[in-house]
Every structure is written in C-alpha cells, then in structure tokens.
Amino acid sequence: MAQVKLNAVRKTYPNGFEAVKPASFDIADGEFVVLVGPSGCGKSTMLRMIAGLEDISAGELSIGDSVVNHVDPADRDIAMVFQNYALYPHMTVRKNIGYGLKNRKIPSAEIDAKVAEAANMLNLNDYLDRKASQLSGGQRQRVAMGRAIVRDPALFLFDEPLSNLDAKLRNQMRIEIKALQRRLGVTAVYVTHDQVEAMTMADRIIVMNGGVIEQIGTPSEVYHSPASTFVASFMGAPPMNLFDGHANGSEVHVGSTPLHRHAHQGKVTVGIRPEDIVPDVTGPLAIHVNIIEELGAHRLLHGHTAEQPVTIHVAKDYPAAIGPMTASIKPDAVSLFDTATGRRL
Amino acid sequence: MSVSTRRFRWSAVLDHSILIIGSLIMILPVVMLLQMASTTDVHTMKNGPGLGFGDQLPVNFDKAMFKADGFSGENTGLRMLYNSMILGFGFAIGKIVIGMMAAYAIVYFRLKFATLAFWVIFTTLLLPLEVRILPSYEIVQKLGMLNTYQGLIIPLIASATATFFFRQFFRSVPEELVEAARIDGAGPIKFFVDILVPLSRTMVAAMFIIMFVYGWNQYLWPTMITTDEGMYTLVRGIKQITQALEGTNLPEYGRSNLLALIAILPPVLIVIFFQSWFVKGLTESDK
Numbered sequence: 163m164a165q166v167k168l169n170a171v172r173k174t175y176p177n178g179f180e181a182v183k184p185a186s187f188d189i190a191d192g193e194f195v196v197l198v199g200p201s202g203c204g205k206s207t208m209l210r211m212i213a214g215l216e217d218i219s220a221g222e223l224s225i226g227d228s229v230v231n232h233v234d235p236a237d238r239d240i241a242m243v244f245q246n247y248a249l250y251p252h253m254t255v256r257k258n259i260g261y262g263l264k265n266r267k268i269p270s271a272e273i274d275a276k277v278a279e280a281a282n283m284l285n286l287n288d289y290l291d292r293k294a295s296q297l298s299g300g301q302r303q304r305v306a307m308g309r310a311i312v313r314d315p316a317l318f319l320f321d322e323p324l325s326n327l328d329a330k331l332r333n334q335m336r337i338e339i340k341a342l343q344r345r346l347g348v349t350a351v352y353v354t355h356d357q358v359e360a361m362t363m364a365d366r367i368i369v370m371n372g373g374v375i376e377q378i379g380t381p382s383e384v385y386h387s388p389a390s391t392f393v394a395s396f397m398g399a400p401p402m403n404l405f406d407g408h409a410n411g412s413e414v415h416v417g418s419t420p421l422h423r424h425a426h427q428g429k430v431t432v433g434i435r436p437e438d439i440v441p442d443v444t445g446p447l448a449i450h451v452n453i454i455e456e457l458g459a460h461r462l463l464h465g466h467t468a469e470q471p472v473t474i475h476v477a478k479d480y481p482a483a484i485g486p487m488t489a490s491i492k493p494d495a496v497s498l499f500d501t502a503t504g505r506r507l
Numbered sequence: 508m509s510v511s512t513r514r515f516r517w518s519a520v521l522d523h524s525i526l527i528i529g530s531l532i533m534i535l536p537v538v539m540l541l542q543m544a545s546t547t548d549v550h551t552m553k554n555g556p557g558l559g560f561g562d563q564l565p566v567n568f569d570k571a572m573f574k575a576d577g578f579s580g581e582n583t584g585l586r587m588l589y590n591s592m593i594l595g596f597g598f599a600i601g602k603i604v605i606g607m608m609a610a611y612a613i614v615y616f617r618l619k620f621a622t623l624a625f626w627v628i629f630t631t632l633l634l635p636l637e638v639r640i641l642p643s644y645e646i647v648q649k650l651g652m653l654n655t656y657q658g659l660i661i662p663l664i665a666s667a668t669a670t671f672f673f674r675q676f677f678r679s680v681p682e683e684l685v686e687a688a689r690i691d692g693a694g695p696i697k698f699f700v701d702i703l704v705p706l707s708r709t710m711v712a713a714m715f716i717i718m719f720v721y722g723w724n725q726y727l728w729p730t731m732i733t734t735d736e737g738m739y740t741l742v743r744g745i746k747q748i749t750q751a752l753e754g755t756n757l758p759e760y761g762r763s764n765l766l767a768l769i770a771i772l773p774p775v776l777i778v779i780f781f782q783s784w785f786v787k788g789l790t791e792s793d794k
Contacts, residue, residue, distance in 0.1 A: 215686050236692035248683035252705040261701075262691035309691075 164226035164239070164316035164349060165191045166212065171221035173207050173373075181207045183373045184221060189351065189366075194343055196352045198360035199370035200396070206321060208370070209353045213319050214238050226316055236265075241310035242319040246326060247302040249294035249309075255281075256290045259308040280308040283342070300331045307339070311346065318343065318350040324359065336363060357397045361385065369393050386435075388497060391504040394433045400462060400473045403439070406501065407432040414498065417468025419446050422496045426507050431499040436462065436475035438495035445490030449474070454482050463487075537771070544765035551760040567761035571769065574762065576748060581737035584766055587744040590656075591723055594740055595773065597660040598722025599715050606669025606714070607707070611699055613670075614677040615685070625674065632667045636728055644731055654735040663728060669714050676710050677703065712784035720774045741770040 166189040173182040182204040189195050197205040210216035212223060214235035223231055230238050241262075249258050259280055260273045281287050284304045289297060294305060303323060310318055323339070324332045340363050343350045354360055360367050361381045369376045369384060369392075377389035388394035394402040405416040407430045414422040416432055424430075439447065449472055451465040461482055463474040474489060476482060498507040539556045546561035572584040609628065613621045636643065643662050652658030680703070688698045704711075729743045739747065748763045778785070 213686075213690065215689065235686075235690045240690065242687070242690050244683040244687060246681060246683055248681065248687035250684065250687075250702055252702075252708075261693070265692035265697065309687075 165189060165193075166317060166349060166351070167222075167224045168212075169222040169224075171208075171211060171223055172219050173204070173211060173216065174219040181373055182211070185375050186221075187368065187375070187378055189349060192347045192349055194340070194350045194352065194363060194365045195368060196354060196360040196364035196366075197368045197370060198354055198357060198396075199376075201355055203370040204373040205353045205355075205368075205370050209319055209321055209351060212317075212351060213240060213242050239316040240319055241313045241315040241317075242321065243303075243306045243310050243323045245322040247306045249297075249302055249305055251293065251295040254291050254293055255286060255297070255305050255308075258294050258305055259312050262309065262313050276312045277308075280312045283311065284308050299327050300335065303327065303335060307342065311342070315348065318348050318352075320350065320352040320354075322354055323352075324354070324356075332359075339363070357399065361397070367397075369396065371396070387506070388433065389506050391431055391433070391499045394497060394499070398435065400436050400475075402433045402435050402497070403472050404499075405432040405434075405468070405470050405472075409498075414496075416470070419448070419468065421446070421491060422498065424498055424507065426498065426500075429501040430507065431501045431504070433497035433499060434491055434495055436473045438492040439472070439474045439489050440492060441474070441476060441480060441487060442490035443488060445488040447489045447491065449487050449489055451482065451484050451487055454484065537768070540764045540768050543760050544768060546761065548757045548760045552757055563761055564765075567765045570759070570762040571765040575736075579736045581735075582739045582744055582747070584741075584744075584769065586737060587739050587741045587766075588769065590738060591741040591770070592773070593656055594659055594725065594729065595719045595723040597656065598663060598725070599718035601660055601664030602666040602669045602718045602722075603711055603714050605664050606666045607673050607704070607711075609670045610673035610677055611703065614674055615695070615698075625670070628665075628667050628670050630667075631665070636663065640727070640731065647732060652732075654733055654738050656738075658732050659729060659738070659740075663722070663725070666718070669718065672710065672714060673707065676707060680706060709784050709787040712781045713787075716778055716781050716785050719777050723770075723774050741766065745770065 168188070169186050170184040171182065171186070172180070172184040174180050185208065197208060199205045207216060211218050212225075214230070214233060218231050222229055225238055225240070250261065253261065256277055259277045263273045263276060264270075277290070278287075281290055284307055286301070286304055286308060289301060289305075294302065297305065303326075306323070320339070324335055327335060336359060339352075352359075352363060361384075364381055366378060367381055367384045368378050369389075371392045377384055377393045379387075379389075384393060384397055388397065388402065391404055394404060407414050407416045407421070409415075409424055409426040409428060409430045411425060411427045412423060413420045414424050414426075414430060414432060421432060447467055449463075449465050449467045451463045453464040455462040455464065458478070460478050461476050461480065463476060463482055465472055465474075499505060500507055542558070542560055543551050543556055544567050545564045546559070547563050550561060572588075575581060575583045575586075612618065613625045618624065647653060647658045647662055650658075652661070684702065685698065688702055693701060724742060725740070726742050726746075729738075729740045733739060733743070745763055745766050748759060748766070
C-alpha cells in the first residue's frame with residue numbers, strides 16, 4: 163500500500179511527439195483512480211510509465227516513499243492487468259498465478275498457499291489445473307486478477323481490463339474489481355476509454371485529452387462541473403448539451419432566450435446536462451423535438467432550440483410528441499465555458 | 508444406414524485412382540530395393556530386379572550392418588548409421604538452438620543494427636554450402652576439425668531458414684506477454700526459457716523435421732570433411748560400397764540396397780512421429 167506522486171512527468175518520443183505533457187498529481191493510499199480519455203490521449207502511456215514499461219522522459223515518479231524513475235518494473239512493487247490478459251498460454255492457471263512469486267524465490271509451500279487463497283477469492287478453484295488457453299474470456303480475466311493479487315502489491319495497474327469482455331460480463335467484473343480493491347485496500351490506477359466505467363469505479367477521475375490532463379476530480383465533480391467543453395462532451399451518455407451563447411455582462415443568451423446570469427462579456431459556450439432541462443409549459447426554452455428515443459426507464463428527446471441541437475432526458479411517463487415544446491432549466495445547472503479556450507468560466 | 512446414404516460419385520473414384528497410382532509410383536523404388544535386398548547378388552545380376560522375393564534378407568542384413576570395407580574395417584553399416592544419427596541430430600538441434608537464439612536477439616532486444624543483421628543473415632540463403640565449400644573446408648581444416656563430428660556439424664548449423672521462421676513466430680507473440688513477464692520479474696533468460704521456448708514447441712518440432720532430414724541427407728560436406736572410414740555417414744558410405752566392388756567381383760546388390768533402405772528409415776520415422784506437430788507448427792499457434 164502506497165501513495166503515488168507524479169511531478170511534471172512527461173513522455174516524449176524520439177520522433178519529437180509528446181505523448182504526455184508534463185503532468186502532476188498525487189494518488190492517496192488506497193485510492194481508486196481512473197484515467198479516462200479517447201484513444202491516443204496518453205492515458206495508457208501514463209499508466210505504462212507508472213508501471214515502468216515505458217521510460218519517463220522528464221519529471222519524477224514516486225511510489226511509496228521512493229522515486230522509482232529508474233527502477234525495474236519487477237521491483238516497483240506493482241501488479242498489472244492487461245487488456246488481452248497476457249496469460250502464459252502454455253502454463254496452468256496455478257502456474258500463471260504463481261509465476262511472479264516463483265521468480266521472487268518464494269518457497270513453494272508459501273506460493274501454493276497464496277495461489278489457493280487468491281483462487282478462493284476469485285472462484286477459480288475448479289480451474290487451477292487447466293491451461294490458460296482453455297479458459298473463457300471472463301475466466302482469463304479472473305486469472306489475470308489472481309496473478310495481480312497474489313503478489314500483495316503496493317499498487318494495482320489496470321490497462322482497459324474489461325474491453326475484451328461482452329457487455330453483461332463487463333458490468334459484473336466491474337463490480338467485482340471494485341469490491342476486490344476495496345477489500346484489499348490497495349491503491350489502484352485504472353485506464354479506460356469507457357466513461358461509464360470511469361464514473362462507476364473511480365474515487366477520482368483524471369480526464370485526459372491530447373496528452374494533457376483536462377480535469378481531476380470525483381465522478382460527481384467531473385460530471386456536474388466539467389472543467390472544459392471536452393470533459394463536458396466526453397463524460398456522460400448522452401453528453402452535455404453545448405450551446406453557442408452570448409454574454410452581455412449581466413445575462414447569458416442562447417439565441418434570444420436569456421438563460422443564466424453571469425458577469426462575463428463576449429462569446430460563451432453554455433453547457434446543460436440533458437436531465438437538467440425539464441419540460442415546462444411556461445418555460446423560457448422553445449424546443450422543436452425531432453426524434454424520440456425510448457430507453458425503457460426513461461426517454462431521450464432530440465431536437466433543436468435556437469437552431470442548435472439539444473437533447474433532453476425525460477421520465478418514461480412524460481407524454482412526448484414530435485413537434486414544438488417548451489422547457490425550463492434547473493437552477494444552478496448551467497456550466498459556462500469560454501468559447502475561445504474551452505475552459506470553464 | 509450410413510453406407511446407403513453415402514452417394515456414389517465417379518469423381519471420388521477418379522480422385523482415389525489418381526492417389527493410388529501416385530502412391531504406387533512413389534513406393535515402387537522402395538519395393539524394388541526390398542526385392543533386391545532379399546535375393547542373392549548372383550540372382551540380381553542374372554535377372555535384374557523382378558517380382559520374386561528371396562530368402563536372403565537376414566544374410567544381407569548381417570552383411571549390411573556388420574561387414575566393413577576398406578583398410579580399417581571401421582565403416583560397418585552400424586557405424587555409419589551411428590554417424591548419420593549424430594550428424595542428423597547435431598545438425599537439427601544445433602540449427603534450432605542457434606536460429607532461436609539469433610531470432611530472440613533480433614526480435615526482443617533494441618540492437619542498433621538488428622534489422623540489418625537479420626537481412627545479412629537472410630542473404631546467406633544466397634550462399635549455400637556448395638558456393639562456399641572451399642573456404643569452409645579451409646577453415647575446418649585449419650581448426651583441425653577434419654574427421655571429427657564438430658567439423659561435420661558446426662560449419663553447417665548457422666541457419667538463415669530457422670532464424671527467419673523463429674523471427675516471424677516471435678514477432679507474432681503478443682507484446683503484453685513480454686511486459687507481463689517483466690512485471691513478474693522474469694529476466695531475459697527466464698523469459699526465453701520459461702515462456703518463449705515452451706510457446707515455440709510446435710515450431711521447434713516442425714523445424715526439427717525439416718532440419719533432421721536435411722542434415723541426414725547431406726552428401727557433399729561429409730564427403731569433403733571425412734576421409735577416416737570410421738567417420739563415414741550412411742549416405743556417403745553406400746556410394747563407397749558400390750564403388751569399391753567393381754572389377755571382377757560381383758557388385759554387392761543385396762547389401763547396398765538394404766543399406767539404402769535403412770538410410771531411408773530414420774527420416775521417415777521422424778516425419779511420421781512428428782507429423783501432427785509439424786502441421787500445427789506451420790499453420791497454427793496457441794499463443
């Protein structure tokens with residue numbers, strides 16, 4: 163168990179490409195941090211630098227109390243779970259889980275005990291003597307988890323571990339991983355491109371884009387007060403509605419509708435979550451609905467307001483119809499961004 | 508009933524006839540060898556190869572395995588079989604070990620000129636033994652390895668083919684496996700021995716077959732390197748027998764034909780034994 167500190171850590175490739183711009187953040191002991199972003203945003207590179215699989219070009223990384231920039235992955239006291247599991251296909255499950263311990267010259271009786279304990283925790287008892295290549299995706303993922311937990315590492319690293327599983331299994335494993343991490347109390351860094359995984363699993367989310375950290379915050383902070391238009395549009399499904407607006411120093415207008423009070427002056431982007439727009443016959447927002455999406459528990463209405471696309475989240479019993487409607491906005495639900503920089507105002 | 512439901516097709520008959528005729532053509536020389544090995548040399552001399560099998564097989568077998576020619580009396584069939592085995596196994600194992608290690612270095616280590624090194628190795632395919640036989644002979648001779656097993660094997664074991672196949676195979680091993688092993692604390696040697704070698708076993712089997720047969724059938728190199736009769740291999744020795752018995756003596760048809768049969772056997776057995784591995788190695792992998 164350990165805290166992780168990154169101080170201006172950065173990755174530049176020999177061809178000059180800067181995959182990760184100088185990044186600094188701390189991860190507390192026992193915390194579950196999720197790195198999320200679109201592909202190519204540098205999140206995996208960041209994780210691989212923490213793992214030691216990728217050299218750190220500049221900056222300082224410490225795990226626990228020691229700087230580990232030049233420490234071998236095997237000596238960083240970490241365990242990693244890979245997207246394609248990376249099990250040794252010719253070894254049995256037992257040997258797969260115990261291989262790291264064997265390399266550390268731990269006595270075989272102790273290895274057996276630890277493997278048995280891990281197998282118990284992950285319901286792998288019946289598979290211990292099967293070859294890794296004979297297992298299903300979910301079982302392989304469990305073995306990969308087993309391989310990580312037998313080592314009692316200070317830090318778990320997950321590199322999109324659920325991407326290769328089907329949707330149902332993914333939901334189940336998501337909860338299992340989270341529960342396991344809670345139980346073991348080990349610090350964890352988890353990389354995913356799936357914002358649902360990020361929201362549900364994280365204590366804190368780090369949103370990355372183009373090698374830059376856009377925002378660090380709890381799921382609720384990231385969701386409700388996104389630091390930039392990128393975060394606003396990346397987190398949440400459907401994403402936040404973003405309208406081109408204009409601020410005159412006291413009020414913010416979208417089209418001709420005054421929506422919000424703010425002292426800013428100039429062009430702004432107005433962000434409102436679909437569930438914060440409420441149908442209201444006396445509301446100020448005139449919307450024309452084009453498409454109704456039925457999702458069972460609720461409905462999504464897609465349409466236009468002031469010639470800009472809008473999505474509204476309504477209850478399942480709302481009598482939605484294609485055509486004009488009016489709506490109001492929940493108080494304190496508006497996020498304002500500078501249109502030029504995309505940063506929150 | 509499965510028999511009645513199976514439709515009779517003329518194309519199947521045609522396919523099978525072609526296959527049967529083909530196999531007969533392939534097997535006929537072997538049958539001929541066997542026939543001549545089972546009769547006396549006089550019989551063969553008078554009648555040529557025929558269909559009548561004789562009862563001389565044990566006698567000829569005894570001669571083939573235990574009779575020696577030349578001055579030293581060391582080149583018995585048994586001795587030559589033994590030498591051929593050493594050449595075959597040494598050649599195959601040596602090529603696999605060297606090829607695997609070379610491929611490992613090229614694929615997994617950030618060597619400055621790895622690609623160049625690989626292509627240099629690859630271009631040696633353009634320089635088969637026959638082209639470089641004089642310098643090769645000179646080196647072996649200067650190293651004092653004439654008439655030794657080392658001299659027979661070592662100059663031949665650098666293999667571009669094996670290196671190429673193993674390189675392609677290693678490149679298809681997922682990158683994450685290497686990384687997982689690094690995190691598991693397996694160093695380069697451990698990774699090679701614990702993970703890469705077991706993963707390559709079907710590939711190794713396939714290479715072994717090809718290389719064993721190739722080594723077993725070497726003729727030119729052993730003829731150059733071995734002058735000591737105790738070092739003769741089968742393939743080289745059979746030629747010696749037929750050659751030594753010209754003049755007024757009858758050629759020893761029975762003995763040499765039986766030796767030829769014996770020379771065919773080990774490669775055939777190796778292929779039969781490793782057959783399923785061979786197909787697996789070249790077509791699929793269980794990574």
